[in-house]
Amino acid sequence: MSDTGGFRPPWRRRRPDAAVEHALPAVQRHIASFRPGPGAVRRAREAVSEHLPAAGVAPGSAFADAVLLVVSELVANVLRHAPGSPVMDVGITVAAGQLVVSVADAEPRLPDLSDGGMGAGLRMVAELAADYDGEVSAEPAVDHDGKVVLVRFSVVS
Numbered sequence: 001m002s003d004t005g006g007f008r009p010p011w012r013r014r015r016p017d018a019a020v021e022h023a024l025p026a027v028q029r030h031i032a033s034f035r036p037g038p039g040a041v042r043r044a045r046e047a048v049s050e051h052l053p054a055a056g057v058a059p060g061s062a063f064a065d066a067v068l069l070v071v072s073e074l075v076a077n078v079l080r081h082a083p084g085s086p087v088m089d090v091g092i093t094v095a096a097g098q099l100v101v102s103v104a105d106a107e108p109r110l111p112d113l114s115d116g117g118m119g120a121g122l123r124m125v126a127e128l129a130a131d132y133d134g135e136v137s138a139e140p141a142v143d144h145d146g147k148v149v150l151v152r153f154s155v156v157s
Contacts, residue, residue, distance in 0.1 A: 005113075026094040028055055033087050036079050044090040048101070055094040056155070063153075066128045067092075067101060070151050072123045075105035077149070082107030085146070098134070099155050104148040110138045110150065119145045125151055 029070060032047035048071050049059065057064050057080050071090060078088045085106035087101050093100040113136060118126065126136045133154035 004127050015037075027093065029091065029093040029095075031049050031089050031102075033089050033093040034075075035086055036083065040079060040088070041072050043076045044088075044103075047090060048092050050110050051092055055092065055099060057099070063132065063155075066132065067099065067153065070101050070125050070128055071103070073125050074101065074149055074151070077111070077121060078103060078105045078107075081111075082146075083121055089148075093132060099153045100150045100151070101153075104141050104144075104146060105144040106144060108140065108147060110140070110147050113138060129153060 021067065029052075029067070030047075030051045032044070034043050034047075046069050049064070049068060052064050052067065053059060057067065075088065075090065078085060082088075082105040087106070089102070089104040091102040091104075092101075094104065113126070122136065129136050129151050132151040136149070136151050138147055138149045140146075
């Protein structure tokens, strides 16, 4: 079969150069672990705020304030609803046009994220995420018996 016509199976077709040269932007991820207790909210906010400038978020901006408020609320929820958790992981990930705040703990019970099931704190977190075309979700942890709550924000470059 010649290259000038006829049927060519998809796996034999030459891909355009753009598809071969395309590279995804680098993922930035930072995770800090804390023992729940006095000062955990402050330490988590400090850990996240340290990495915001590298993620392109201006310190003191409305967006930075929203991210830090989300961190505060999620850590406070761990203190309130997972007091037996020996440690919590607070993370920030930037990739694919999103900034994701994650807080993981050892409590396997997932929060009720329905309109009627959320408390005032999670409702505020959901509203802040929605202000930046984002969302709140929760899922079982992959590497331990617990959960992770994720808050996604859309970021525009």
